[in-house]
Amino acid sequence: METLLELEGVCKNYPSFTLRDVGFTVPEGSIMGLIGENGAGKSTTIRLILNEIRRDGGSIRIFEKDNIKDEVSVKEQIGVVFDESCFSGEFRAKDVDLILKRVFKAWDRDLYRRYLRDFSLPPEKKIKEYSRGMRMKLGIAAALAHRPRLLILDEATSGLDPVMRSDILDLLLDFIQDEHCGILFSSHITSDLERVADYVTFLHEGQVVFSRAKDELEEHLGLLKCGASQLDKLDSSDFLRVRRGSFECEALVADRAAAKRKYPELVIDAAPLDEIMLLYAKGENS
Numbered sequence: 362m363e364t365l366l367e368l369e370g371v372c373k374n375y376p377s378f379t380l381r382d383v384g385f386t387v388p389e390g391s392i393m394g395l396i397g398e399n400g401a402g403k404s405t406t407i408r409l410i411l412n413e414i415r416r417d418g419g420s421i422r423i424f425e426k427d428n429i430k431d432e433v434s435v436k437e438q439i440g441v442v443f444d445e446s447c448f449s450g451e452f453r454a455k456d457v458d459l460i461l462k463r464v465f466k467a468w469d470r471d472l473y474r475r476y477l478r479d480f481s482l483p484p485e486k487k488i489k490e491y492s493r494g495m496r497m498k499l500g501i502a503a504a505l506a507h508r509p510r511l512l513i514l515d516e517a518t519s520g521l522d523p524v525m526r527s528d529i530l531d532l533l534l535d536f537i538q539d540e541h542c543g544i545l546f547s548s549h550i551t552s553d554l555e556r557v558a559d560y561v562t563f564l565h566e567g568q569v570v571f572s573r574a575k576d577e578l579e580e581h582l583g584l585l586k587c588g589a590s591q592l593d594k595l596d597s598s599d600f601l602r603v604r605r606g607s608f609e610c611e612a613l614v615a616d617r618a619a620a621k622r623k624y625p626e627l628v629i630d631a632a633p634l635d636e637i638m639l640l641y642a643k644g645e646n647s
């Protein structure tokens with residue numbers, strides 16, 4: 362199985378933010394979810410992959426080629442969807458067709474028109490007259506109509522209603538039916554990632570906390586809940602992160618089965634992605 366995208370030791374320094382040593386891979390036939398709180402570095406990572414900003418260290422390989430040296434050829438096979446439409450509001454969907462057929466060698470007009478029909482997007486209407494969901498769907502149609510192997514979505518489902526989000530997630534699942542394709546999908550809507558992602562990379566304050574198969578996370582990580590006095594009696598080396606509330610405390614454990622054996626009297630459930638994010642954002646080291 363080929364690796365579609367591979368980041369190794371990627372760094373970017375801004376005056377008040379550093380993306381440090383970021384690494385993860387997206388294999389063929391899979392969806393990688395990139396999660397993290399606001400400002401964690403998700404968009405910065407995506408902009409580095411697309412060579413829109415200069416990286417300060419590390420390497421990025423797309424289809425096993427360098428993302429800078431081979432930028433033109435790799436971009437021909439990448440579809441990108443941002444959280445805001447990148448087309449002028451004065452354009453119509455039919456103008457996007459005319460523009461992108463000059464940009465991409467593999468632009469498929471029939472496929473694009475089929476997406477417009479399937480998504481109920483009127484080709485004659487100005488984009489500024491579309492709803493947010495319609496603009497998002499137009500972005501997805503445009504990203505898919507040149508038949509990319511790698512689809513990159515930056516917060517593409519945020520601000521959409523559950524029905525529209527569900528449609529888009531179904532479309533993504535459909536896209537990776539072709540096992541040579543893959544998706545990098547950044548979102549802070551953890552339930553969307555829980556539904557479709559095969560792998561999850563969690564960015565926190567510019568660093569990767571983990572990059573693992575979603576099933577593995579569900580199987581191994583655990584969320585322990587107990588009172589403050591009880592927590593103080595437990596072995597803090599078992600915990601990755603701890604959050605102390607006035608009534609209840611939560612601790613994230615790396616090995617749920619081992620923690621259950623050690624503390625059979627306590628409730629230790631699987632840790633949902635939003636709880637993991639919360640514990641890293643608001644909790645403390647044990």
Ligand SMILES: Nc1ncnc2c1ncn2[C@@H]1O[C@H](COP(=O)(O)OP(=O)(O)OP(=O)(O)O)[C@@H](O)[C@H]1O
Nearest residue numbers: 375376378397398399400401402403404405406549
């Ligand atoms: N051009 C820039 N100059 C300076 N700082 C920047 C620039 N672009 C981004 N940053 C900073 O980098 C940090 C990470 O931003 P980024 O947009 O990557 O986060 P994010 O995880 O995508 O957040 P969100 O979920 O809110 O979109 C932020 O602190 C931001 O202020």
